[in-house]
Amino acid sequence: MKLAHEEVSAFGGPPLPDAGALDALIRGAHGDPFALLGPRRSGNATAVYTLQPGAEAVQLVSRDSGELLCELRKRHPAGFFSGDYPGHEPYRLRIVWPGGAEQITDDAYAFGPLLSDRDLEQLADGVHPHYGDTLGAHVMSIDGIAGTRFTVWAPNAQRVSVIGDFNSWDGRRHPMRLRHRAGVWELFIPGVEAGMLYKFELLSRWGERIEKADPVARATEVAPSTASVVADPRPLHWTDEAWMRRRAERQAADAPISVYEMHTGSWLRIMEEAGRSPSWDELADRLVPYVAGLGFTHIELMPIMEHPFYGSWGYQPLGLYAPTARHGRPEDFARFVDRCHAANIGVILDWVPAHFPTDAHGLARFDGTACYEHENPFEGFHKDWNTYIYNLGRNEVRNFLLGSAIEWVERYHIDALRVDAVASMLYRDYSRDHGEWVPNQYGGRENLESIAFLREMNQLIHERCPGAITIAEESTAWPQVSGKVEDGGLGFHFKWNMGWMHDTLHYLQTDPIYRRWDHDAMTFGLVYAFSERFMLPLSHDEVVYGKGSLINKMPGDAWQQFANLRAYFGFMWAHPGKKLLFMGGEIAQRREWNHDGSIEWDLLDDPRHRGMQKLVRDLNALYAARPALHRLDANPDGFSWVITDDRDNGVFAFLRWPGDGGAPVLVVSNFTPVRRNGYRIGVPFAGWWSELLNTDAADYAGSNAGNGGGAQTDSQWANGHAQSLQLSLPALSTLWLSP
Numbered sequence: 025m026k027l028a029h030e031e032v033s034a035f036g037g038p039p040l041p042d043a044g045a046l047d048a049l050i051r052g053a054h055g056d057p058f059a060l061l062g063p064r065r066s067g068n069a070t071a072v073y074t075l076q077p078g079a080e081a082v083q084l085v086s087r088d089s090g091e092l093l094c095e096l097r098k099r100h101p102a103g104f105f106s107g108d109y110p111g112h113e114p115y116r117l118r119i120v121w122p123g124g125a126e127q128i129t130d131d132a133y134a135f136g137p138l139l140s141d142r143d144l145e146q147l148a149d150g151v152h153p154h155y156g157d158t159l160g161a162h163v164m165s166i167d168g169i170a171g172t173r174f175t176v177w178a179p180n181a182q183r184v185s186v187i188g189d190f191n192s193w194d195g196r197r198h199p200m201r202l203r204h205r206a207g208v209w210e211l212f213i214p215g216v217e218a219g220m221l222y223k224f225e226l227l228s229r230w231g232e233r234i235e236k237a238d239p240v241a242r243a244t245e246v247a248p249s250t251a252s253v254v255a256d257p258r259p260l261h262w263t264d265e266a267w268m269r270r271r272a273e274r275q276a277a278d279a280p281i282s283v284y285e286m287h288t289g290s291w292l293r294i295m296e297e298a299g300r301s302p303s304w305d306e307l308a309d310r311l312v313p314y315v316a317g318l319g320f321t322h323i324e325l326m327p328i329m330e331h332p333f334y335g336s337w338g339y340q341p342l343g344l345y346a347p348t349a350r351h352g353r354p355e356d357f358a359r360f361v362d363r364c365h366a367a368n369i370g371v372i373l374d375w376v377p378a379h380f381p382t383d384a385h386g387l388a389r390f391d392g393t394a395c396y397e398h399e400n401p402f403e404g405f406h407k408d409w410n411t412y413i414y415n416l417g418r419n420e421v422r423n424f425l426l427g428s429a430i431e432w433v434e435r436y437h438i439d440a441l442r443v444d445a446v447a448s449m450l451y452r453d454y455s456r457d458h459g460e461w462v463p464n465q466y467g468g469r470e471n472l473e474s475i476a477f478l479r480e481m482n483q484l485i486h487e488r489c490p491g492a493i494t495i496a497e498e499s500t501a502w503p504q505v506s507g508k509v510e511d512g513g514l515g516f517h518f519k520w521n522m523g524w525m526h527d528t529l530h531y532l533q534t535d536p537i538y539r540r541w542d543h544d545a546m547t548f549g550l551v552y553a554f555s556e557r558f559m560l561p562l563s564h565d566e567v568v569y570g571k572g573s574l575i576n577k578m579p580g581d582a583w584q585q586f587a588n589l590r591a592y593f594g595f596m597w598a599h600p601g602k603k604l605l606f607m608g609g610e611i612a613q614r615r616e617w618n619h620d621g622s623i624e625w626d627l628l629d630d631p632r633h634r635g636m637q638k639l640v641r642d643l644n645a646l647y648a649a650r651p652a653l654h655r656l657d658a659n660p661d662g663f664s665w666v667i668t669d670d671r672d673n674g675v676f677a678f679l680r681w682p683g684d685g686g687a688p689v690l691v692v693s694n695f696t697p698v699r700r701n702g703y704r705i706g707v708p709f710a711g712w713w714s715e716l717l718n719t720d721a722a723d724y725a726g727s728n729a730g731n732g733g734g735a736q737t738d739s740q741w742a743n744g745h746a747q748s749l750q751l752s753l754p755a756l757s758t759l760w761l762s763p
């Protein structure tokens with residue numbers, strides 16, 4: 025510490041700092057507070073310097089006995105105190121505030137550096153394996169003193185302070201130490217406990233004061249408030265050992281996977297309290313038995329990472345380490361996951377590494393410069409979404425995102441991450457006009473940094489989180505999205521089949537009179553069905569923005585709409601690929617989804633809507649029980665066409681095979697509103713074929729036309745087989761039969 029020329033002040037205190045340095049400290053502009061504050065031990069005495077703006081008096085008391093060691097003198101009217109006492113006994117500060125209120129605390133500036141050299145090296149290199157345990161706010165004890173360690177990456181700030189309800193949000197009270205090697209600021213503040221609010225106050229290189237939420241906070245205030253919350257340090261409680269042991273086999277390519285996608289805030293509104301969102305416990309009480317009863321294997325939650333704008337549905341997150349406070353505390357979310365696992369339901373989270381919002385309290389221009397985003401808007405800004413794009417070529421940003429992915433899977437036992445908007449990450453010219461994008465180093469449009477990041481993320485989860493999987497929302501023909509990294513793939517376990525979804529919905533939305541002209545839309549998906557491991561998504565994106573609900577997409581009168589949707593579900597559940605259905609689809613919700621509303625549960629008073637729900641339940645049960653319908657989902661040996669070209673009658677037929685010599689399942693769909701009697705279909709085995717499912721059954725509010733439980737083959741040649749069935753195909757229906 026540079027001292028003034030005089031050795032002691034006129035009243036006998038220790039020497040003052042240099043006037044310029046002291047002035048910078050008082051203004052909250054000094055970048056090295058530990059050079060001016062804390063204890064200075066020399067010989068048989070200890071001098072102590074502290075800045076306590078607004079304090080009336082400060083004393084040093086013994087940490088052990090509480091006895092007075094000395095009275096500090098106010099050396100500057102802004103609240104700079106100093107004094108010395110004989111010896112080196114551990115001390116505490118007794119601060120007297122206006123009105124006589126007293127505070128006794130340990131001195132934050134009496135502690136040495138917090139992060140190890142190894143931590144700093146790994147952070148700088150972007151390879152820290154425990155990012156969420158290193159940066160952020162962590163309750164701990166140092167030398168027996170309880171408090172919270174705060175750390176934040178802000179390499180270009182002049183000064184960073186911790187502000188919170190424990191220091192009156194005054195940035196002068198707790199400026200942090202810069203660890204230059206990694207651009208990380210750190211400070212241990214004694215007495216700060218779990219549940220306290222905090223932010224970081226930064227001084228940019230241009231002198232601008234900025235308040236930011238903690239990018240690595242594990243808990244936050246309820247939006248629209250923006251402060252971070254010191255998280256409870258106690259370990260989360262888990263009882264899901266049995267689930268975790270079997271997770272890998274439940275999520276394998278040959279397992280039945282049926283996903284119920286949902287938005288946590290609008291699945292159910294607690295109407296007795298002005299329509300508030302449910303808590304995690306309330307969701308667990310009602311959602312878990314509901315989903316289990318319908319036979320879904322997984323719940324997929326639209327992003328529940330903390331997000332400032334509710335209308336973004338979570339797809340513009342800022343708290344990539346914090347479950348949204350809208351439903352409760354982090355430990356409440358963990359209990360929700362645990363209860364899902366107890367009911368044998370996996371939990372998939374939507375995770376968004378493709379972009380982040382521009383909110384002032386978030387990651388944007390975090391220290392006054394482009395820390396997390398690209399400086400060049402042709403690389404760093406999405407015009408479609410008015411959001412920033414992560415600079416994945418920067419070690420620290422890559423480590424931040426990898427740490428977030430691991431946080432959810434390891435800390436919260438999440439079973440799968442569905443990565444949003446992968447296509448926007450893969451192409452530098454995604455949704456950009458000519459001249460508005462920056463080519464890669466080879467002059468191409470591929471985003472090499474994003475490709476490397478996605479491969480690293482997938483490998484990291486594979487290595488550290490056995491049985492966990494990743495799913496890509498990728499809408500282009502990028503090769504090997506679900507291919508192994510070592511074979512040149514991206515390393516995802518599954519890819520959403522957006523082409524199948526668009527083609528089949530286009531066909532189903534067409535009036536049956538004209539469907540013959542779009543017949544190939546229902547068969548084209550099998551051209552590429554085994555090029556990836558696919559998931560068939562009827563997601564939230566198909567029931568918003570004026571697209572209408574699934575039932576309202578269907579043409580015709582109400583009877584035809586319900587029959588069309590039931591037949592479509594029967595076709596989908598038998599088609600190769602894992603299944604995903606957005607909430608409300610299972611009851612044929614009439615209204616387009618609204619995040620401020622709720623599912624139209626009162627529709628279940630109508631037998632047609634109850635019938636749709638029962639159909640989904642039966643589809644899931646048969647899908648799981650019949651190996652032919654899932655075991656060879658990613659293998660062409662599990663599928664063979666029987667009828668592909670009957671465009672005039674709107675009929676499709678195919679076989680699903682289990683691959684072990686077991687019974688196949690014959691699937692026949694009639695997508696015209698005309699009953700086809702005596703329709704001949706060739707089959708590979710002679711004998712009786714039982715009708716496993718008829719989407720026109722009375723149980724589903726259909727007309728109950730069908731085949732009386734099954735049909736017997738005869739020896740007439742058809743469709744390449746020596747024997748065949750004569751079936752009655754109800755109008756707008758799908759049948760499943762098995763020998």
